[in-house]
Amino acid sequence: MTTRWSGSRKMRLSKSKNFDVIVVGAGIAGIRAAIKAGEAGCSVLLLSGGPIFSGSSFYPGTWGLGLIGPESPADEEDLVQSILKVGCGMADEKLVRSFVSGIGPAISEIKGMGIRLKEAKKQNEKDFIPCFDHKHRAWHGILFESAKEVFSKRLSELTVEQMPFSELLEITKRDGQITGGVVFQKGKGIQWFGCKALVLATGGYGGLFERRLTTNDVTGMGQWLGLQSGCTLINMEFMQMMPGYVTPCSKTIFNEKAFRFVSLYGQEGNNLLEKFPNQWEILIERSTHGPFTSRLPSREVDFALVKEGEVKVEYQPEIRNHMPEFIKTYFDWLWEQKHLTIDDEVTISMFAHAANGGIRIREDASTEVKGLFACGEVTGGMHGADRLGGLSTANGLVFGGRAGKSAADYAKRTGVDQTKYCYFDFWEIPKREIIRKGMQTIMTGAAMVVREGKALTNAVESIDTLMERCIQKPTTDPKAAAASRRLWGQLHLARAILQAELLRSESRGSHYRKDFPELSANFGRRIQICWREGGFRVGFEPQEFERREIG
CATH class of the missing domain: 1.20.58.100 (Fumarate reductase/succinate dehydrogenase flavoprotein-like, C-terminal domain)
Known part of the structure; x- marks a missing residue:
């Protein structure tokens, strides 16, 4: 790479390398996009702010990647209506229908690749009803290590160049069309890479907050770069706020299913919900959803957490005697990964978690900008004011695959930009x-x-x-x-x-x-x-x- 100063601040960057497709972000959505573009025969550069397999998809403070889908083709319409209802009118119905129709095929595809999915032994337990949903769906849990192993092998088989610890700083365009991206790579400085199509899969915007259940590479830069390039952001006021551990293992997600088995105490030892005669009904309802919602009376639990700041959790004896499968899986993970048991003293608070809004996309993951595609949590429109549990992973699988395919199709019919440098x-x-x-x-x-x-x-x-x-x-x-x-x-x-x-x-x-x-x-x-x-x-x-x- 050669550089030259122009004026006081501008530097001329020669093009380091050309790719058909650049994918920015290496969570589920970005990896799916890179694989799809590679399978279409395109040369692909996969950038990641952290290591490959990062972002919210592989967040170490969560106990698994829950994934839901319709139980059968006949269940698709009910799932569509549930998303629209829970989204409080803020979801795009056309996008929702396209999304739901793609979940089953996407799950079948990753199974066919050899990725192992955890299946519930007691599928009919109420804890397997997705967050905010009214019935059971087809529930799966993507096993982290299996996904990493299978995806890694596939990426290495394809023409996908991986560039971890790299950050997209600017999207370059010519005549309204994407021509590449200016990238900072740790240890190698700032470079300009050319491309015919670019996929944003950078995740949410948890990095805007102090307390967050995200990795540090979830910064919101994808939304900003998309906006600057000419995309529209939609539903940005809707973000999930979740209870998480403050001590002893900070930034670990608290399993909401356990709320019906706990008492909550303030810093002075007071029962936070004692003023409510129906406090157990409130806690039971709060155990049906992870993020805060203003729609339900259980919001009083979250208000109490916010007012107190940090809250002590005490588990009731009943949970030890009759522990449901879903909760047992969580405590097994806590012991294996965090060396914590149900008897350890825990304090929790509210954390910023996942975005429901982002870059507006079409059903094929295209945006308003020629050659720019987006997928995963950086996008919005397929959820709404609240989101059903398990649909974040489904979103990454469905639209990640579509973004990769659409970007590849676009790249194949687009000529290489002959510009040799940018400022x-x-x-x-x-x-x-x-x-x-x-x-x-x-x-x-x-x-x-x-x-x-x-x-x-x-x-x-x-x-x-x-x-x-x-x-x-x-x-x-x-x-x-x-x-x-x-x-x-x-x-x-x-x-x-x-x-x-x-x-x-x-x-x-x-x-x-x-x-x-x-x-x-x-x-x-x-x-x-x-x-x-x-x-x-x-x-x-x-x-x-x-x-x-x-x-």
Whole structure:
């Protein structure tokens, strides 16, 4: 790679290598996309911010990859209607139908590859009813090690070049069409790789928050880069907030099925739910879903967790005497991986977990930008205000496969861009970690479980103040330039999310407004975020946008 300064900050990057398809992200969705594109005969570059097999799909603080699908073709319509109902009108029905029809074939495909799936011995136990669902589905658990072994072998058989610990900093275009990506690779600096098609599979935006049940490579940069490139973001105000361990093994997911067997105590030893005469009914209902929702009376459990900050969990004797299979699997995993037992003292709190919204895609995983595709948690539209348990993995399998195939098809009919170099704006922001921690504190305070208009308005203003502190200074340090780009994108994404939460002045699914605690028919439309003329606009679809310049 050769570089040359142009002016004070711009550096000319020669093209390091050309690929048919670049896939960014190496969770379930990204790996599926890379394999599909490789099987179509394309040359593929697979980038990952962490190791290959990373992101939320392979998060070490969770006890497995739950996966659901329709029990039979006859069950597909019921699953579609359940997704639409649980999504509170915020899911795209056309996308949902396409999604559901693809789950069965995707599961059959990975089984055919040799990936072992855990099957329930007691499938009819109520704990195997998916989160927020009303009936049993076809339930599976993808075994991590089996998936890694099979996928690794397949990637090595194909023309897929793997580049772990690498981050996409900028998507390059020419005449409205994708031409490549500027990438920071640990130990090798910043390079420009050409491609005919690019797939974003970068996961959610947990990195915007202090407490999060995600790995550090889940930063939200995929959403920001998609937005900058001309994509639309949809449903960004809907994010799952989950209970997780604070001690003794921080950032481990708490199994919600156990709620019906616990008592919850505050730091002063008080029973947090003693004011509710029906506290056991509330805990039983809370055991039917992992993430917070404003739709159900069980939300009082989450409000108590938020108010107290950290809560002590005490298991009742009944759980030891009559432990359901689903919960036993969880405690077996806790012992094997964390060396914890049911008798260890545990404190829990609320953590940011998974995004229900993201880049708007079509059924074939294409976006509004020529040559740009997206899949997995970076996308939105197939879920809604709440999401059924097990559908995140299904989303990655279905749309990951489609994104890889669609990107390959697009690449085959697209010529190689002959541009030999690009210009990259090379700058750094001083005191980045202080600013990033400030952003995370703001988002944790205003955009977690309990949201309120004044707090959200103050949060937007506070983000603006942080952005004013982001003085961009020329640098020759690739690592500093990459970290600064990431921070810049995160600040703008955080601001857009806060504005969407402020605009939705009602409570709907995972979005709860303390000042507007009820569902409102006036807000039964999706909020979308678009990039127009150097600024983003936040508004209800399709045309009502409020202009927001970002400078």
